[in-house]
Amino acid sequence: MKDNDLRVIDVKVNTDRVHFSLEDGRELGVPVDWYPRLDNAPLSELRKFKLNKIGNGVIWENLDVYILVEDVLFYGRNASGNRPADIDI
Numbered sequence: 001m002k003d004n005d006l007r008v009i010d011v012k013v014n015t016d017r018v019h020f021s022l023e024d025g026r027e028l029g030v031p032v033d034w035y036p037r038l039d040n041a042p043l044s045e046l047r048k049f050k051l052n053k054i055g056n057g058v059i060w061e062n063l064d065v066y067i068l069v070e071d072v073l074f075y076g077r078n079a080s081g082n083r084p085a086d087i088d089i
Contacts, residue, residue, distance in 0.1 A: 006069045007055040013046045018058070020069055030072055037063045 010021035018038070020028040033039040038046060041063055049060045057068040 006073075008051055008058065008069060009055075011049060011051070011058055013043075013049065015043055015046070018067070020058070020072075022069065023055075028069065028072060030067075035065055035067070037065050 005022070005024045007023040008020050009023050012019040012021075013032075016032055017029045018032060020030075022028065032046070038060065041060075045060070045062060048062055049058050051057070052059055052066070052068075056070060057066060059066050
């Protein structure tokens with residue numbers, strides 16, 4: 001799998017799910033309740049996200065949540081949502 005296969009081109013968030021549109025055409029949705037900090041946040045805070053510099057992850061700095069698409073694909077519900085220490089956002 002190439003890095004650009006996992007590049008996020010769009011993100012949509014509601015109180016139930018985070019939806020990722022990937023550059024290769026795939027769509028991926030994950031339940032918000034997989035990530036307790038997202039699950040407990042109001043929709044106004046859920047909408048305050050940005051893509052990481054590489055484009056393969058989404059960051060909620062105000063909630064301290066960092067989701068990599070690769071983690072969701074390979075680890076599913078066990079993807080932590082914690083920002084890795086060695087990642088430059």
